[in-house]
Amino acid sequence: MNDITHRPKKLKIATTSLAGCFGCHMSFLDIDERILPLLDLIEFDRSPITDIKHCGPCDIGLIEGGICNAENVHVLREFRRNCKILISIGACAVTGGLPAQRNHLDLGSCLTEVYLTEPGLAHGHIPNDPELPLPLDKVHPLHEVVKIDYFIPGCPPSGDAIWKFLTDLIAGKTPELGHGLIKYD
Amino acid sequence: MNDTFQLDGASVPFAPGQTVMQAALAAGHYIPHLCYHPEFKPHGSCKLCTVKIGNHTAASCTMPAEAGLEIESDIEELNALRRTLVQMLFAEGNHFCPSCEKSGNCVLQALGYDLEVHTAGFRHMYPDRPLDASHPEILLDFNRCVLCELCVRASGEVDGKSVFALAGRGITKHLIVNSASGLLKDTNIALTDKAMEVCPVGVILKKRVGFSKPIGERRYDQRPISAQALDDAPRTPTGAKHE
Numbered sequence A: 001m002n003d004i005t006h007r008p009k010k011l012k013i014a015t016t017s018l019a020g021c022f023g024c025h026m027s028f029l030d031i032d033e034r035i036l037p038l039l040d041l042i043e044f045d046r047s048p049i050t051d052i053k054h055c056g057p058c059d060i061g062l063i064e065g066g067i068c069n070a071e072n073v074h075v076l077r078e079f080r081r082n083c084k085i086l087i088s089i090g091a092c093a094v095t096g097g098l099p100a101q102r103n104h105l106d107l108g109s110c111l112t113e114v115y116l117t118e119p120g121l122a123h124g125h126i127p128n129d130p131e132l133p134l135p136l137d138k139v140h141p142l143h144e145v146v147k148i149d150y151f152i153p154g155c156p157p158s159g160d161a162i163w164k165f166l167t168d169l170i171a172g173k174t175p176e177l178g179h180g181l182i183k184y185d
Numbered sequence B: 001m002n003d004t005f006q007l008d009g010a011s012v013p014f015a016p017g018q019t020v021m022q023a024a025l026a027a028g029h030y031i032p033h034l035c036y037h038p039e040f041k042p043h044g045s046c047k048l049c050t051v052k053i054g055n056h057t058a059a060s061c062t063m064p065a066e067a068g069l070e071i072e073s074d075i076e077e078l079n080a081l082r083r084t085l086v087q088m089l090f091a092e093g094n095h096f097c098p099s100c101e102k103s104g105n106c107v108l109q110a111l112g113y114d115l116e117v118h119t120a121g122f123r124h125m126y127p128d129r130p131l132d133a134s135h136p137e138i139l140l141d142f143n144r145c146v147l148c149e150l151c152v153r154a155s156g157e158v159d160g161k162s163v164f165a166l167a168g169r170g171i172t173k174h175l176i177v178n179s180a181s182g183l184l185k186d187t188n189i190a191l192t193d194k195a196m197e198v199c200p201v202g203v204i205l206k207k208r209v210g211f212s213k214p215i216g217e218r219r220y221d222q223r224p225i226s227a228q229a230l231d232d233a234p235r236t237p238t239g240a241k242h243e
């Protein structure tokens, strides 16, 4: 990898949230003012921070959230096609997380219970607008759908963990978290 | 009494009858382990404690210490295999740490941290394992069982009740409750039983006390399991002490 002190151009980073809660993105912002020196080294491509809708060729892709619907699969593949290094960030991306707790239930009965039979939903109906992406019968962690290069576990990983991981990676080292930064909860 | 073996180049004294694991922990040398517990006869099933003696491997929790052995444990070759074992345990159960009461106090999780396991790697199996919430004071969450048999050993050997057993073989092996209904409410388990304190993961839980300790104050928040396990192990009278 490039030496970070003599870099001719900035690394491009794209980020997105699939079946996640944006908690990992919030945690990313917990690096606080360190985002300023980081911005000397990187620039954002597709990300909620830039509002760019599609990801171009990038050095690093960071994805939070697992795969719960057809659109998630398309976005994940777009990232994989464009990012040299793809990182699965947070419990949902790494393990399926909370959304995957429906995996041993039948999807039809989940939808029925949530939209039809739950008390107080007398006139409910299962959403069927063609704009809505179809849910998958199971929620998957990212590495079950495309090759993932690195994983940052945690729900969410702390800002310090994300900072350590990214700065290791940008410096060309194998990222390590270590006691206190590695966590699954 | 003054016989020794070599562990990763360090001289470890042992008393007759001690296993490699017992002698190592007593002398302040950590070997990763999950199904071993200092108060129980070794079970030898999880294989996390596997060490190398020349070209052979053996479970250090069941292997008797012998003078002159040259043992390797903390080497990348073995740690990589240990990582894979931990990953398989994560993939074959349902381990949603963020919503688990045992989080922060869990041996499996702490082993994952210590071995820098960032992902289960394998395809998650998401098995369907309903809870047993029948008992008024105790919850069983089978989703997290690692089949270490510590509860089986504690309930049988210490409590004299045999509330738990393992049934089935291979991937269908699972924990069962020893009552006609199969439910915990129909056993004579009590909160004061040894079986209530030995589960290394979040299966056997006292109801209504979960998440009482804040993050930062739980067992493995402060110190990694490699340090904590040495404090938990009994010292031998050989004088060896860590720190």
Ligand code: SF4
Pocket: A184, B094, B095, B096, B097, B100, B101, B102, B103, B104, B106, B107, B108, B109, B144, B201, B202, B203
């Ligand atoms: S038992 Fe341990 S590893 Fe499993 S979910 Fe609970 S804290 Fe996580």
Ligand code: SF4
Pocket: B144, B145, B146, B147, B148, B149, B150, B151, B152, B164, B175, B198, B199, B200, B201, B203, B204
């Ligand atoms: S319930 Fe806990 S103690 Fe019992 S076999 Fe499973 S993991 Fe081991």
Ligand code: FES
Pocket: B032, B033, B034, B035, B036, B043, B044, B045, B046, B047, B048, B049, B050, B059, B060, B061, B062
């Ligand atoms: S600790 Fe030795 S086999 Fe489990």
